[in-house]
Amino acid sequence: MAESLILNNGLRVVLDYCPELLGVTLAFIVANGSRDEKQNESGVSHFLEHIFFKSNQFCDGEKLMMSFADLGAKVNAFTSDDSTCYHITVLPENLTSGLKLLVQMFSPKFLADEFETEKRVILEEIARHNDQPSSVFFEDALTSFFSPHPAGNSVLGTTETVAAMTPKMMRDYFKRRYCAKNIIFVVAGQFNRDDVVCQLSNFQIGFDNGASFVERKKLSFAGKVESKIMTRAAINQAHILLISDAPNATSPSRYSLALLGVILGDAIGSRGYWQLLVPAIAEGFSAGFDAKEDCGMFYLYATTSPANRQQTLKIMREIIDKADDLKQEELERARAKVITGLILGQESSYGRCLRAGYEWFYRGRLVSLQDEITAYERLTLVDIKNAISQSGWDRWSEYQLVPKTD
Secondary structure, X not given: OOXXXXXXXXXXXXXXXXXXXXXXXXXXXXXXXXXXXXXXXOOHHHHHHHHOOOOEOOOXXXXXXXXXXXXXXXXXXXXXXXXXXXXXXXXXXXXXXXXXXXXXXXXXXXXXXXXXXXXXXXXXXXXXXXXXXXXXXXXXXHHHHHOOOHHHOOOOOOHHHHHOOOHHHHHHHHHHHOOHHHEEEEEEEOOOHHHHXXXXXXXXXXXXXXXOXXXXXXXXXXXXXXXXXXXXXXXXXXXXXXXXXXXXXXXXXXXXXXXXXXXXXXXXXXXXXXXXXXXXXXXXXXXXXXXXXXXXXXXXXXXXOHHHHHHHHHHHHHHHHOOOOOOHHHHHHHHHXXXXXXXXXXXXXXXXXXXXXXXXXXXXXXXXHHHHHHHHHOOOHHHHHHHHHHXXXXXXXXXXXXXXXX
């Protein structure tokens, strides 16, 4: 069972000791993402993530990356609407050196030349994103669905907002969002508890922004019902996305809705698989529950030929309408898939690290693997039906992307 504590410097630490694993993963999870950005700052959280891999107060960017390579480390980061995570996986004997490097990243220099170079990288990333119809469609649909709630804010930002960004803007943003009480440190795998705690206790750089820190406000979201058809030239498929509002990440019904997502939209054996993919009506289909800090959504997504668009939409609507008409064998099949995924995820230090860290991030407590498995094992058909009735199942927004015609 993982444990949690708060150090004297204000940092929340989550430790998941597992000596059977041959490696160890360290991660800093920052409660900062695109939902925390002002309109003219769109994309700054993701841009800042990139700058963390450049020069800091201790070494330049080239030396930082070569030092990670010398350790044989797997190092990366990702940004979402509500968090940014910096993580490294190393062998246990390299933990102290790896943690030192990861900590040093929290003192970026924001050098003008590196900033402009990385800006070009981000602009190319945005251009690549804009060349992918499904990515643009999803982003536009989520922005429309969640608006005015910021959960739908773009992570990459726009060409205009990123091009206009300056080191000073990013430095000010960094001071507003990065401080100890807004960050969780997680370590999972094989490590010495006291050594890790001692090393982190002496860490101040990057966590001393308390005076400038602006706390995130939790917002309400009641969902909406809207219908939009978007067009795009030079595409051959139609895309259909149906979204309803759903409970947030702390809701007890999250287990039921997670199983429902597997029943309706898993890649093999789901209702969508049999009704849309096997008869070749749709080329792709998925469904699922996405829980966030203060809101959530349930979605169904399909890609199909324009000729099959209306038939696909009709079947998707039927899947929604009959979602509470569940069979026990469907529940058992979904339960087996979810529990298997949970157990296999614990076979790596990376999987254990993110699971423990985001359990605390979203719910402020740690849940053992066995307790989570038990929660799924206890679910009944009635529980899933109740979760459906208590969510926004009667409120669905419909978004379509179709080829543009002359």
